[in-house]
Amino acid sequence: MTSGNNLSDKDTNILRSSLPTAHFFNRDLSWIDFNGRVLEEGLRQDLPPLDRFWYFSIFSSNFDGFFMVRVAAMKQALRAGAGPDPSGLRPEEQLSKTAEKTRSMILRQYDCLQNELFPLLAREGLELVRPDTYSITQMDYLESYFLGQVYPILTPLRIEADEKLPFISGNDLNVAFLMEPEQADGEAEDHIAIIQLPHALDRIIWLPRDTSTDSSPDGLPDSVSRTCWALLEDLVLTWGAYLFPGYRVKETMLFRINRDADFSVDEKRDEDFIEAMEEVIEGRTHSPVVRMTFSSGSHRLRDELARRLGLEEQDLYEIDGPLDLGSLMDLASARDFDSLRSKAWKVYPSAAFNEEESLWDRISQRDVMLHLPYESFDPVVRFFQDAATDPQVISIKTALYRTSGNSPVIKALEQAALNGKHVTAVVELKARFDEERNISWANRLEKAGVIVVYGLARLKVHAKISMIIRREKEGIKRYVHLSTGNYNDKTARQYDDLGLFTSREEIALDASIFFNMITGYSVISSMRKLVIAPTSLKRRVLELIDRETKRSNQEHPGKIIAKLNALADTDVVEALYRASQAGVKIVLVVRGICTLIPGVPGLSENIRVISIIGHYLEHSRIYYFSNGGAEEYYLASADWMPRNLERRVELMFPVLQEDIKVRLRKILDSYCRDNQQARELKSDASWRHLAPAQGEDLVSAQEHFLAAAAKAGGNFWTPRNEFVVRRGAPGGQ
Structure with missing residues (x-):
């Protein structure tokens, strides 16, 4: 993959401000504080x-x-x-x-x-x-x-x-x-x-x-x-x-x-x-x-x-x-x-899919978003399994970073190749601690006839994208799945992630360009909707923050909400500081590392940072910009870390369908209102466990998502604390 528009040293220097180093928390001490929040859950006597x-x-x-x-x-x-x-x-x-x-x-x-x-x-x-x-x-x-x-x-x-x-x-x-x-x-x-x-x-x-x-200890009934x-x-x-x-x-x-x-x-x-x-x-x-x-x-x-x-x-x-x-x-x-222990939470089927309707027909009608693990990973597995057996499917392309040892996705790709489909899998061997497993199933795929591409030199392919190509009456049609999480059926039952199915031509065209860049020789082409790292994602994020900064005023302050796993890129942090100084209201929902210092007068008093440690591992990345009323929502595989923005192949993709935008806004609002599992970062690096004010409703974002999935799936359920499972290991990939 050859880049035509990487950030130059001059560009990077322009993006950096003259802020003193005291305006950053240390990234590793911040991670230790995250693990301290995990420890605090173990110390809770009410669990x-x-x-x-x-x-x-x-x-x-x-x-x-x-x-x-x-x-x-x-x-x-x-x-x-x-x-x-x-x-x-x-x-x-x-x-x-x-x-x-x-x-x-x-x-x-x-x-x-x-x-x-x-x-x-x-x-x-x-x-x-x-x-x-x-x-x-x-x-x-x-x-x-x-x-x-x-x-x-x-x-x-x-x-x-x-x-x-x-x-x-x-x-x-x-x-x-x-x-x-x-x-x-x-x-x-x-x-x-x-x-x-x-x-x-x-x-x-x-x-x-x-x-x-x-x-027996004394007093045992x-x-x-x-x-x-x-x-x-x-x-x-x-x-x-x-x-x-x-x-x-x-x-x-x-x-x-x-x-x-x-x-x-x-x-x-x-x-x-x-x-x-x-x-x-x-x-x-x-x-x-x-x-x-x-x-x-x-x-x-x-x-x-x-x-x-x-x-x-x-x-x-x-x-x-x-x-x-x-x-x-x-x-x-x-x-x-x-x-x-607490009772297990149920995983509900997505209301958007049913066994009677063709997956392709459903995706052709409208975009579909899955919210894992509250909704089942099954439609993603079906995406590959149906493609493997559908005579109209002629090609499958996918990027795999981590998957399970007995993965149904891998089995479906093997079956597709054996059935004569043209199957390409970009396998990232450099996924730390999963190298042996990835080598093993990469060999299996090759034996079945899959074209296996082992990532890129000096870059990890961390993007989560797949494309199915079908020959239909109207001609060739492409179906794309994009996700914030891996194609791993096990972590899909433990990690909070978001995935999008679409057949939009402009996104499908970008997906084709993406795979051509990864598997062949290609100067980066301009994409219509997808944003790729390391060539343009960081620049785009900085542009979006800068646009919000310029459009903000006292009457109509800008607004940014970013949910991610880690924030440590100094250029992005400095851009957020500038936005705060311009009056932009910023809420950051950061699971782990955060080097930004919130609440500093004259610097970051308009920035609030919260972290959710709960039943599932928070893993999704959601980026919202108010954009003067023309709101924009993005999902991504990338956190705002130097490694994600500069040393990995990542994807950020827009959400274009209005009902999904509404759903994402409700998801972000739930995180911002959480007063059960949320902790707020203070400027002295301490974290305050939030609690409801007098008369305020109890809000647990994760319980709310479970209730929404149950209701949408036709199984209305009122969440209570006794229905809790804690299997989403905080600290995952």
Whole structure:
């Protein structure tokens, strides 16, 4: 793809104002604050206990990714001698503040987990038993379980003082043992060995009901049945000495490391790109360690491992409780404990489609918007499945970034190719942590006869677009689907996203131009409706903000509402500051990172920033501009981040149909009025959890969307707090 109108250095300098760096929050500390909002949900005493545990699991899992990517990048910047970021912080300051804030949050998490949540679950009949509380019956059962099910699989690895460390994989749990010979001549020499917990073994071990009768906590009602569970690592800590006959275990420690994942493929190796990606995956498993979490109990093991792994004090996190709560997420779905979690929300069929009507006929009549996950992902799957079997369909083109392991979309594309359709799939192999999966199903597609294009050099293809081409009586007709989210049937049940079906000729023509640019050689052509990054999307966003700024006056102030996942592009932030100074009223609904500082007199007093952490992961991007009364609405795959606007292939697309515009305005209004799950950002970087004023109605945007989907689908339902599911992992892609 060749660009004819990329932003030049001169253009970029013109777009930048002379604002001092103090007018920006640090992007990484802002992300930590986002994860803090996830933590706050786990700390809420009004939520069911398993919902709270689920939030704690997500909180821990989010930090793993953050350390592997962002903290690794900070360390690289420090080694390279990089200067301050837009907030004015140097790399060493960012690392110090990151460690301080992260440590404080983890202490709050585990204080609540150990002293409140686990005791609460035990009182409700779901009890974690640890080695110091095993009953005699439990001890017998677990020792037998260890010897029969665990011991044969374990592999102890010795650590020699003068040799290289054995391989320790990132994100896996390990148990370290400090030992001495039981019989030794003269002064005994200590030895260290480690055991990695195998993936093949379940970490949660459920104990038979009758083994827990002698360890019931006081006050448990007779009506409450008891289920106890133990941790695999506790068994290894307790009976791991069986693997070291002739040695006495002096100290033990559980530990886990995060490795650097912030490095890229060699973009020049076009001739063997899959091999280059496989090298990236392999390299990630042996990259430098950026953090170690560990249990208390052995300073010698902690210090020796930290020294051998090249870690400093701020890289070490002592955990008072089970490590790696992310891998214990299944506990939140434990059977027979529905009373300890909220009821699942139903996914409703879209009222716009029915099985009797042809999908093509419906899309030909009017544009259709889907609001996931409140409405079913099924029409998107049908879009591909019907195309695969429809004799009038001659071609399918799609851009795939992330999809599920057993994707119905992939199956439909395979079937379409086998049925003789001309199928093209742009597969982005550089989707971090999904590279292996993407390589796997890209190979499957190629074997079925699909033309697979592996993205673009130096750019990630993050756009979400598909096009079906049919031969009809009137001639060739194109049907286009555009989305804010991926073609992933699993995340479509967890992430809030918006998708648009259309057969408008002007959008279909742009879609054809887009695929030609991505798969072939093409200087960027002017598009009628679609806006593409990295060539024109940032410029267009700045133009829209600037237009609103120029048209705003006291009698008719401009208005901008932007819902997105992250805001960190300095040019966009400065443009929003200028708009605020001109009187434009701005509401930003930002899930995660926000470097803009709202509420500063003379700078941003007209800007309000809120964040929604709720039942589903907020993932949609919606951009509204009042435009002097000629309102414009856009949906996009892109956030307002430098990587999205300058280093990725993204799409922003307009909503042209009036009834869909009305629907989008209601969606944005619901977010702006939320006083249940919303938090508001203040100029001192604190977040205030919003609550209804006296006499004000309770408003939960997500509950409102569910009620709207139920009503539209013919199943009227009044949302109540007992109908809640929390499965949209906050921190997704």
